[in-house]
Amino acid sequence: xxxxxxxxxxxxxxxxxxxxxxxxxxxxxxxxxxxxxxxxxxxxxxxxxxxxxxxxxxxxxxxxxxxxxxxxxxxxxxxxxxxxxxxxxxxxxxxxxxxxxxxxxxxxxxxxxxxxxxxxxxxxxxxxxxxxxxxxxxxxxxxxxxxxxxxxxxxxxxxxxxxxxxxxxxxxxxxxxxxxxxxxxxxxxxxxxxxxxxxxxxxxxxxxxxxxxxxxxxxxxxxxxxxxxxxxxxxxxxxxxxxxxxxxxxxxxxxxxxxxxxxxxxxxxxxxxxxxxxxxxxxxxxxxxxxxxxxxxxxxxxxxxxxxxxxxxxxxxxxxxxxxxxxxxxxxxxxxxxxxxxxxxxxxxxxxxxxxxxxxxxxxxxxxxxxxxxxxxxxxxxxxxxxxxxxxxxxxxxxxxxxxxxxxxxxxxxxxxx
Amino acid sequence: xxxxxxxxxxxxxxxxxxxxxxxxxxxxxxxxxxxxxxxxxxxxxxxxxxxxxxxxxxxxxxxxxxxxxxxxxxxxxxxxxxxxxxxxxxxxxxxxxxxxxxxxxxxxxxxxxxxxxxxxxxxxxxxxxxxxxxxxxxxxxxxxxxxxxxxxxxxxxxxxxxxxxxxxxxxxxxxxxxxxxxxxxxxxxxxxxxxxxxxxxxxxxxxxxxxxxxxxxxxxxxxxxxxxxxxxxxxxxxxxxxxxxxxxxxxxxxxxxxxxxxxxxxxxxxxxxxxxxxxxxxxxxxxxxxxxxxxxxxxxxxxxxxxxxxxxxxxxxxxxxxxxxxxxxxxxxxxxxxxxxxxxxxxxxxxxxxxxxxxxxxxxxxxxxxxxxxxxxxxxxxxxxxxxxxxxxxxxxxxxxxxxxxxxxxxxxxxxxx
Numbered sequence: 001x002x003x004x005x006x007x008x009x010x011x012x013x014x015x016x017x018x019x020x021x022x023x024x025x026x027x028x029x030x031x032x033x034x035x036x037x038x039x040x041x042x043x044x045x046x047x048x049x050x051x052x053x054x055x056x057x058x059x060x061x062x063x064x065x066x067x068x069x070x071x072x073x074x075x076x077x078x079x080x081x082x083x084x085x086x087x088x089x090x091x092x093x094x095x096x097x098x099x100x101x102x103x104x105x106x107x108x109x110x111x112x113x114x115x116x117x118x119x120x121x122x123x124x125x126x127x128x129x130x131x132x133x134x135x136x137x138x139x140x141x142x143x144x145x146x147x148x149x150x151x152x153x154x155x156x157x158x159x160x161x162x163x164x165x166x167x168x169x170x171x172x173x174x175x176x177x178x179x180x181x182x183x184x185x186x187x188x189x190x191x192x193x194x195x196x197x198x199x200x201x202x203x204x205x206x207x208x209x210x211x212x213x214x215x216x217x218x219x220x221x222x223x224x225x226x227x228x229x230x231x232x233x234x235x236x237x238x239x240x241x242x243x244x245x246x247x248x249x250x251x252x253x254x255x256x257x258x259x260x261x262x263x264x265x266x267x268x269x270x271x272x273x274x275x276x277x278x279x280x281x282x283x284x285x286x287x288x289x290x291x292x293x294x295x296x297x298x299x300x301x302x303x304x305x306x307x308x309x310x311x312x313x314x315x316x317x318x319x320x321x322x323x324x325x326x327x328x329x330x331x332x333x334x335x336x337x338x339x340x341x342x343x344x345x346x347x348x349x350x351x352x353x354x355x356x357x358x359x360x361x362x363x364x365x366x367x368x369x370x371x372x373x374x375x376x377x378x379x380x381x382x383x384x385x386x387x388x389x390x391x392x393x394x395x396x397x398x399x400x401x402x403x404x405x406x407x408x409x410x411x412x413x414x415x416x417x418x
Numbered sequence: 419x420x421x422x423x424x425x426x427x428x429x430x431x432x433x434x435x436x437x438x439x440x441x442x443x444x445x446x447x448x449x450x451x452x453x454x455x456x457x458x459x460x461x462x463x464x465x466x467x468x469x470x471x472x473x474x475x476x477x478x479x480x481x482x483x484x485x486x487x488x489x490x491x492x493x494x495x496x497x498x499x500x501x502x503x504x505x506x507x508x509x510x511x512x513x514x515x516x517x518x519x520x521x522x523x524x525x526x527x528x529x530x531x532x533x534x535x536x537x538x539x540x541x542x543x544x545x546x547x548x549x550x551x552x553x554x555x556x557x558x559x560x561x562x563x564x565x566x567x568x569x570x571x572x573x574x575x576x577x578x579x580x581x582x583x584x585x586x587x588x589x590x591x592x593x594x595x596x597x598x599x600x601x602x603x604x605x606x607x608x609x610x611x612x613x614x615x616x617x618x619x620x621x622x623x624x625x626x627x628x629x630x631x632x633x634x635x636x637x638x639x640x641x642x643x644x645x646x647x648x649x650x651x652x653x654x655x656x657x658x659x660x661x662x663x664x665x666x667x668x669x670x671x672x673x674x675x676x677x678x679x680x681x682x683x684x685x686x687x688x689x690x691x692x693x694x695x696x697x698x699x700x701x702x703x704x705x706x707x708x709x710x711x712x713x714x715x716x717x718x719x720x721x722x723x724x725x726x727x728x729x730x731x732x733x734x735x736x737x738x739x740x741x742x743x744x745x746x747x748x749x750x751x752x753x754x755x756x757x758x759x760x761x762x763x764x765x766x767x768x769x770x771x772x773x774x775x776x777x778x779x780x781x782x783x784x785x786x787x788x789x790x791x792x793x794x795x796x797x798x799x800x801x802x803x804x805x806x807x808x809x810x811x812x813x814x815x816x817x818x819x820x821x822x823x824x825x826x827x828x829x830x831x832x833x834x835x836x
Contacts (some may be wrong), residue, residue, distance in 0.1 A: 073803055076819035077812040080747050080766045106805040291751045291763075317744070317819040326735070329498050333709045338756045345709075348498045385491055387524040394495040401494035401735040404822055 004029045004415055005045060008053035008379065009392045010037055012060050012369040013353035016301060020369070021392045026050065027058060029375040032414035036371060056409060057380040057395055060367045062321035063122035063359035064115070066219070066260040066281040066310030069137055069150075070095050070104075070128045072111040076317040083225075083290045088160070091314070095128045095153075096162045104133035111313075112140050117405045118320040119378040121413055122147040122363040124219055124258055124281075124310075126192050129153045129165055131173045135180065142187045145413050147363040147376075149256070151192025151219050152177045156203045159194075171206040178214040188216065190255065195221040196232035196245050208249030217255025218246055222280075223269060224261035225292040241268035243278075252276040256362045260310060261286075262300070263293040270303060279306045279362055282354070284327035286312030294335040296343030297328060301350070308359035309351070325351040326400040348397045379410035422447045422833055423463060426471035426797065427810045428455055430478050430787040431771035434719060438787070439810045444468065445476060447793040450832035454789060474827060475798040475813055478785045480739035481540035481777035482533070484637070484678040484699040484728030487555055487568075488513050488522075488546045490529040494735040501643075501708045506578070509732070513546045513571075514580045522551035529731075530558050535823045536738040537796040539831055540565040540781040542637055542676055542699075542728075544610050547571045547583050549591045553598065560605045563831050565781040565794075567674070569610025569637050570595045574621045577612075589624040596632040606634065608673065613639040614650035614663050626667030635673025636664055640698075641687060642679035643710040659686035661696075670694040674780045678728060679704075680718070681711040688721060697724045697780055700772070702745035704730030712753040714761030715746060719768070726777035727769070743769040744818040766815045797828035 006029070010022040028035040028045055036042075041050065071091060078090040098104045115123055123141070127134035127150060134152040141148045152174055156167045165173070174191065181189040191207050193199040199207075211218065223229040223242050232242045239245050243259070246252055252272075259273065262280040273280060282295045301307050309324045310316070316324070328351040335343045360367020366376045383395040383403065390398070399407055411418040424447070428440040446453040446463055454460075459468065489509060496508040516522045533541060541559070545552035545568060552570040559566045570592055574585045583591070592609070599607040609625050611617040617625075629636065641647040641660050650660045657663050661677070664670055670690075677691065680698040691698060700713045719725050727742045728734070734742070746769040753761045778785020784794045801813040801821065808816070817825055829836040 073806055076816035077808060079744070079815060079819060080763070103805070106803070110803060285748070288748045288752060291755050293755060294752075326497070330703070330706045334706060334712075334752060337709050337711060345498070385524070385528060387521070388491055390495060397497060398494040401497060 002031055002415065003045065003048050005041060005048050005050045006053060006058055007050050008056050008058045010058045010369060011392050011396055013349055013357055014368060014370060016350040016353045019349045019352070019393055023392055027369060029415040032374055032416070034369050034371055034373045034375055037369060053379050053410070055382045057392060059378050059380055059396065060356040060360065060369060061119050061121040061376040061378050061411070062355050063308065063363065063367060064120045064311050064321050065124045065258055065279055065308040065359050065362060066283055067123060067125050067313045069108060069111045069125040070098055071314035072114070073107050075314045075319070079289050079317060086290070092160050092163050098128040098130045098133040101132060101136065104130070104136055108133070108137045108140050112144055112146070114319050115146065116144065116411065116418065119408050119411060120319070120321050121376045122360060122366055124149040124190065124362065126151055126153055126219065129155060129163065129170070131177050134177060138181060138187055138189070142184065146186065147366065148187045149190035149217065149219060150187060151190045153192050153194050154203055154207060155194045155198040157198060157200050159198050167200055167203045167206065170203055171210070174207065175210055178210060178216060182214065189214070190216055191218045191251060193218070193220050195224070195228060196242060197228065197235060201236065204245060204249045208251050211251050211254045215254045217257055218251040219258045220246065220260070222259035222262050223264040225290070226264060229264050241266050241272065243269040243272035247272050247276070252278065258362065260312065261292060261295065263287060263295050265300070270300070270305065274304055277306065279308050279359070281308050281310040282328055283310040283312035283316050284324055284331045285317060286315035288331070289317065290315050294331045296335060297332055298346050299343040306358055307354045308362070309355040320404070321355050322400045322403060325355050328354065348400065352396065352400070375412055375415040377412045378408050381407040381409055383407065420449055420833065421463065421466050423459060423466050423468045424471060424476055425468050426474050426476045428476045428787060429810050429814055431767055431775055432786060432788060434768040434771045437767045437770070437811055441810055445787060447833040450792055450834070452787050452789055452791045452793055455787060471797050471828070473800045475810060477796050477798055477814065478774045478778065478787060479537050479539040479794040479796050479829070480773050481726065481781065481785060482538045482729050482739050483542045483676055483697055483726040483777050483780065484701055485541060485543050485731045487526060487529045487543040488516055489732035490532070491525050493732045493737070497707050497735060504708070510578045510581050516546040516548045516551040519550060519554065522548070522554055526551070526555045526558050530562055530564070532737050533564065534562065534829065534836065537826050537829060538737070538739050539794045540778055540784055542567040542608065542780065544569055544571055544637065547573060547581065547588070549595050552595060556599060556605055556607070560602070564604065565784065566605040567608035567635065567637060568605060569608045572611045572621055572625060573616040575616060575618050577616050585618055585621045585624065588621055589628070592625065593628055596628060596634060600632065607632070608634055609636045609669060611636070611638050613642070613646060614654060614660060615646065619654065622663060622667045626669050629669050629672045633672045635675055636669040637676045638664065638678070640677035640680050641682040644682060647682050659684050659690065661687040661690040665690050665694070670696065676780065678730065679710060679713065681705060681713050683718070688718070688723065692722055695724065697726050697777070699726050699728040700746055701728040701730035701734050702742055702749045703735060704733035706749070707735065708733050712749045714753060715750055716764050717761040724776055725772045726780070727773040738822070739773050740818045740821060743773050746772070766818065770814065770818070793830055793833040795830045796826050799825040799827055801825065
């Protein structure tokens with residue numbers, strides 16, 4: 001039986017209100033799963049060698065629940081454009097290049113390497129409409145041992161000529177894609193209608209049938225801006241809410257339903273998302289960059305919605321989810337400043353919980369160190385200046401606010417060091 | 419005569435509306451100052467060796483117009499506290515430790531090294547009330563060749579017992595401090611009343627006399643929050659605006675007057691600041707973290723106010739001014755989203771201008787590459803993924819959004835490589 005033991009300051013968030021801190025402790029990992037955390041090595045494990053990380057922190061690896069892998073190459077540019085200019089001048093022409101497999105490979109290889117570098121081991125990614133390139137991303141994540149959902153994007157209307165499919169083509173290619181990844185393990189196919197404004201009703205309904213046939217979930221954008229919320233209902237006039245479009249198509253019954261942004265949810269949206277245990281993905285930098293608004297994280301969390309974090313590359317500029325943890329706290333402050341009746345400030349612990357255990361639940365038992373969780377973990381520098389000490393909570397906070405990939409000193413997936 | 423020539427993509431902002439871009443060009447630096455930028459090495463310089471940076475960017479070094487050097491050790495912690503808790507639990511106890519010179523040296527050495535690492539060569543810094551430690555910071559900046567203003571903080575009321583001076587003590591120590599740095603060159607003493615709520619009228623008036631006697635400027639916080647704006651006028655009821663407190667004391671006539679935050683300026687504040695050519699310092703991360711609000715940058719710029727950027731360590735968590743350039747664009751978007759009648763979105767070029775040429779003007783001819791400007795400069799990576807090219811403007815933007823100190827490949831002060 002494979003057993004490893006690591007020593008360090010072990011930190012994770014079992015709930016939004018609690019940061020579990022085991023300083024100077026030992027974590028025992030059996031067959032890739034957490035067996036327990038102990039102040040001393042228990043008698044029965046005395047013979048197992050200990051990897052000693054001193055006062056470095058051992059934390060769960062991060063999950064990114066909304067990222068456009070195909071936009072990785074355009075991260076951090078065109079950020080002072082309006083959304084429509086950014087889409088038309090950067091995003092759409094760039095995504096159209098994924099018909100070129102050479103380009104796609106370069107982009108997706110760099111994307112996956114950067115995820116690993118920044119400690120994101122579980123990822124829910126949009127690709128593009130191109131099936132072959134989407135397959136490549138799927139396989140690349142699997143090769144590297146990451147956990148993920150990958151979606152071939154669907155868009156059959158209101159899109160530029162060079163980046164649009166017919167409804168039939170879109171459904172056919174999606175089915176080939178789903179079929180070829182049946183029975184996959186760590187990485188799974190997910191349906192990815194771009195969003196209601198670029199999908200016809202026949203397309204959405206067709207995807208609903210594929211969801212049932214291939215037992216897969218859905219990943220899209222929901223009430224991401226006032227414009228989108230209105231446009232979705234203008235195009236789907238017989239529906240009462242944005243979420244209902246996906247629910248009535250049967251897209252929320254066969255796997256995780258993951259909705260990016262959720263900034264302006266109606267009561268009906270909230271009811272539908274809660275009913276299906278859906279994930280709402282907060283992407284702080286992205287919704288700032290695209291001037292969409294700020295998700296009412298504290299309120300939605302109190303209302304029992306599952307809240308997670310996303311980088312939303314390249315609406316968001318940075319791939320590091322730990323930075324979005326800090327940014328989520330920051331934006332909650334601005335939200336309270338401007339809309340005190342809408343939502344309140346959140347704590348670092350809460351944001352960290354959303355980025356680890358809550359988001360991780362979309363992939364299985366990852367994102368925590370409770371017994372039985374997979375040991376997908378990061379070892380983080382002490383983050384201290386040499387002449388002063390800090391609490392573990394402060395060190396975690398400092399990592400999220402000013403850390404970078406250099407502060408990630410080791411990476412483990414299923415108990416195996418990368 | 420000392421002449422150096424560098425080749426690369428040379429980028430600077432002569433105004434808020436213009437990014438000057440000289441790709442594949444040569445910059446000639448004579449006696450530390452920019453002589454000119456040329457597409458080819460001019461005939462008369464043919465013998466001078468060229469340092470070739472290829473397609474790397476050469477940009478002016480940054481200026482940080484508002485930073486609490488003494489709070490460097492607490493950066494990125496306590497960020498989810500309310501301001502009062504943050505001050506009482508972190509900031510005040512921590513600042514009180516600067517009576518210990520060992521602690522002060524450790525902190526200020528690390529602070530100055532980090533400024534250099536991140537390309538900030540011109541800095542306007544608060545120290546603490548402790549003169550000896552403030553002297554140390556002053557000398558350390560000078561030793562390292564940086565440009566700066568350093569202020570011994572004044573606070574004689576409404577402050578914790580362990581971090582307060584009597585009015586007499588405060589004025590006496592300040593005068594000793596000013597006197598000992600008379601005639602200094604790159605680094606200069608500045609007056610630093612913490613802000614009106616912690617300074618009595620006799621203290622402010624006394625500092626006004628010292629300003630005249632020692633010909634020095636002032637650095638403080640102004641209308642930094644709704645609370646501060648009201649509290650200042652409650653304590654100084656005979657004044658019509660926050661700025662008038664400093665103006666009537668004669669603090670704005672003898673050197674640069676530099677005001678942090680300026681989030682809620684009255685018409686009178688704006689009139690007074692413009693009259694004295696004062697600098698308003700926008701600190702995007704800090705005013706988010708302390709829930710103060712967002713400076714109306716675009717409007718104040720249009721009204722002719724000098725706008726600059728500050729890290730405001732440790733209200734702000736990061737020392738890198740290039741990241742505040744990106745953050746200034748981001749916050750301008752949120753400002754327009756929430757208060758469209760107050761201020762509009764700004765461009766990356768505008769934010770970069772505030773952080774370089776406009777802020778640099780407080781220190782002399784730094785922050786631009788026009789003829790006669792000191793060559794205080796950074797060489798920045800191409801920022802490109804190897805399989806695609808970007809414009810110089812995009813590369814600058816990417817550096818501000820996702821770059822870090824690793825992307826700064828060389829540093830020059832007065833034409834001398836560090």
